Amino acid sequence: MAVSTIYSTQALNSTHFLTSSPSSSTKQVFFYRRNTNRRFNTIITCAAQQTVVIGLAADSGCGKSTFMRRLTSVFGGAAEPPKGGNPDSNTLISDMTTVICLDDYHSLDRTGRKEKGVTALDPRANDFDLMYEQVKALKSGIAVEKPIYNHVTGLLDAPELIQPPKILVIEGLHPMFDERVRDLLDFSIYLDISNEVKFAWKIQRDMAERGHSLESIKASIEARKPDFDAFIDPQKQYADAVIEVLPTQLIPDDNEGKVLRVRLIMKEGVKYFSPVYLFDEGSTISWIPCGRKLTCSYPGIKFNYQPDSYFDNEVSVVEMDGQFDRLDELIYVESHLSNLSTKFYGEVTQQMLKHADFPGSNNGTGLFQTIVGLKIRDLYEQLIANKSTAPSEAAKA
């Protein structure tokens, strides 16, 4: 195909350039990666649709997939890999959402990283220019051919076509690392799993399900730690919501890591997002709900709510320590939380019961992930409603 226009080259970078061949209703845009001469094809379908972009950051094995399953369920419909595509695709598509995994922007494959002595967490192993260009394209209603990092083979596979969805979730190690990508996000979440809990989850998954030894799990966590501290953890300062997962304070010197203290840290002043609160907005509350309406076995459940500051930002924090014995009784807790953005009384409880088999359903991880999912639905609906009224208001002016 003849390339008729080359544009935005200055806005792009030295490793990529963009070309287009416009026609009346559709045009094709190609992203080239200069160093490999690989072409990432982009088909512009229509600019009318507005894609809302959500970023979810966390280290590997910290519950991103579980959170994504809860989030896509709030929007209805099952999320599945692209039909007829690469069986090792990392993408999940449902009617409303497309979740892409940022591992697909690894610029170095497994061998390449080994040769260069860098981890996947190191920015040098990732192509942020391409990530930016493609997220930007999707956000403006343009389909892209996104690379695939194959976790089975450790290789970069042929790209897959991603159409602009209503809601695009970019999940992975670095959604808020690059300022340009960060600026494209309509809402961002960081899953902050403390080292003790991360270790317990890794053991559970990698030992029980993947046959790794305790020593190799410890070694892998240790090897990743310096890059995690340098490149992943600092992103939490930019997040609109942080779900922090810590060991319980209800059991003195607990080292089992089964009972968790989970904190939902919500930034104040984010457009279309009003933080959840307990009893009375802006107050400081400590609440033990166990009793006649909530069955609790040892060590019980404790909620806290308070205004606070987090990386110099004003935030509201709701905290839950402990775990539920009976999920159907969660309605009692739900009725004391406000600003949940539910569509009917009991929707949080209904969602939790629907996914009772997901990890974390009996504690604050599942509860807060579900609540953030509902807040994102609300944010999406407000954003879209606002966009559709904007042109007529402009016309009136």
Ligand SMILES: Nc1ncnc2c1ncn2[C@@H]1O[C@H](COP(=O)(O)OP(=O)(O)OP(=O)(O)O)[C@@H](O)[C@H]1O
């Ligand atoms: N809330 C939770 N409570 C207890 N365990 C959990 C929770 N969330 C996740 N886990 C454990 O961590 C493992 C990894 O979870 P998940 O696959 O959702 O994480 P991930 O961030 O998507 O991982 P990866 O990036 O490696 O694919 C699960 O198999 C489970 O054992």
Ligand SMILES: O=C(CO)[C@H](O)[C@H](O)COP(=O)(O)O
């Ligand atoms: O941190 C990770 C994010 O999922 C992975 O370790 C990274 O993507 C490399 O994958 P693999 O270990 O399969 O080569």
